[in-house]
Amino acid sequence: METKHGYxxxxxxxxxxxxxxxxxxxxxxxxxxxxAIALLxxxxxxxxxxxxxxxxxxxxxxxxxxxGLEEDMLYVKEVLIDEGPRMKRIxxxxxxxxxMLLKRMCHITVVIDETKxxxx
Numbered sequence: 001m002e003t004k005h006g007y008x009x010x011x012x013x014x015x016x017x018x019x020x021x022x023x024x025x026x027x028x029x030x031x032x033x034x035x036a037i038a039l040l041x042x043x044x045x046x047x048x049x050x051x052x053x054x055x056x057x058x059x060x061x062x063x064x065x066x067x068g069l070e071e072d073m074l075y076v077k078e079v080l081i082d083e084g085p086r087m088k089r090i091x092x093x094x095x096x097x098x099x100m101l102l103k104r105m106c107h108i109t110v111v112i113d114e115t116k117x118x119x120x
Contacts, residue, residue, distance in 0.1 A: 001061060006077050006113030009058035014050055018081045018106040021047035025079040025108075033059055033074035033112060051079065051108060058112040069114055078111035 001008050024047040028036040033055070040052040055076060063069055084105030091101040 006111040007058050007062035007065070008109065008111050009054050009061055010110075011050065011054045011057075011108045013084055014106050014108065015087075015103060016046060016050060016106055017104040018083050019104075020045075021050065021106055021108070022081045024048050024051055025081050028055070028076050029079050031076055032115070033071055033076060036076045051110070054108045054110045055079075055112070058110040062112050062114070073114050074112050075115050076110065077113040078109070080107075080109040082107040082109065 024040075024043065024045050027043075028039055028051070031039070036055060037052065040048045040055065059071065059074055062074055063071070084107050086105065087103040089101040089103060091099040093099055
């Protein structure tokens, strides 16, 4: 989806804590697209896999518009990790007690834009 600030992709309702995914997102913010994908492919984190899918989706949105763009011309402009709803589960404990187990969800938003040429 094209916006006036770049090409955007959103992935919603991922069962992963936003606190664990944000450090991965901070590593690829404002990097060239090929470098960001290379970083994400070599990271062992679950968040890296989830962010990589969203970044690739945003890049395919940009390349699919047929404006003569190439992968080398793109960079990751913005990565937002927002908190989603929480699934609440009962966790049974000793002596007949129970705790609330919160399964956190997140929404990932990636905006990719083209780099500006030095001559333009």
